[in-house]
Amino acid sequence: MPGISENIPAARQVSDAPSPRRLLSTEKVYEGRIWDVVSDSFKLTDDGTALVRDYIDHPGAVAVLPMNDDGEVLLIKQYRHPVGMDLWEIPAGLLDVEGEDFVAGAARELAEEADLVAGTWNVLADFFNSPGSSSEAIRIYLARGLTEVPHHELHVRTDEEAEIELHWIPLEEAVAAVLEGRLHNPSAVVGVLAAAAAKADGFTGLRPADAPWPAHPSQR
Numbered sequence: 001m002p003g004i005s006e007n008i009p010a011a012r013q014v015s016d017a018p019s020p021r022r023l024l025s026t027e028k029v030y031e032g033r034i035w036d037v038v039s040d041s042f043k044l045t046d047d048g049t050a051l052v053r054d055y056i057d058h059p060g061a062v063a064v065l066p067m068n069d070d071g072e073v074l075l076i077k078q079y080r081h082p083v084g085m086d087l088w089e090i091p092a093g094l095l096d097v098e099g100e101d102f103v104a105g106a107a108r109e110l111a112e113e114a115d116l117v118a119g120t121w122n123v124l125a126d127f128f129n130s131p132g133s134s135s136e137a138i139r140i141y142l143a144r145g146l147t148e149v150p151h152h153e154l155h156v157r158t159d160e161e162a163e164i165e166l167h168w169i170p171l172e173e174a175v176a177a178v179l180e181g182r183l184h185n186p187s188a189v190v191g192v193l194a195a196a197a198a199k200a201d202g203f204t205g206l207r208p209a210d211a212p213w214p215a216h217p218s219q220r
Helices: 102-114 159-163 170-179 188-202
Strands: 022-031 036-043 051-057 061-068 070-081 085-089 093-096 117-128 138-146 166-172
Touching: 022 102, 051 117, 061 070, 061 102, 061 117, 061 188, 070 102, 070 159, 070 170, 070 188, 085 188, 093 102, 102 138, 117 188, 138 188, 170 188
Parallel strands: 061 138
Antiparallel strands: 022 036, 036 051, 061 093, 070 085, 070 166, 117 138
């Protein structure tokens, strides 16, 4: 009996790609403090029926997985009100400073949330947080060559960030926490598993920090 793979045509390279559709109208239906909700009417084909989709118009975000010389990664615990839980996450934040370089934004979040500066940056992964309901694109960086922010330059954390706890954990233990269902933050889950995969070749296959990011809202 032939194997399943023998009945499947040779696969082409898997890669997400832009797919422009005919936009009939767009309307902002809610303006929030951080992001808005828009309603688009569009057609999948020229002779197709008009469809309407409401979604969050998001500026995008960056996240950082810090890794020290011992191969440990830094997780931060922070309260998230929509889910009513303390989540173990990685430093992350919105790209809400107009014109800010993506790596500069990541470095800012690393300093503000983890009190760290990194000498080596690589892209770990790019993903859409919830593509069925939001335009949010997130880029996760691996940050190494870490040093502490000088005391006089430390960021004063307020509100939920004031409760942040920092915890270094071996990468293998972080992977176990993901697979056992103990970690839920999407950037932490993606970042930890991507780092575990990248470790196989000593991280040599990772993209440089300034790799193109065509999926970011400003590039689409």
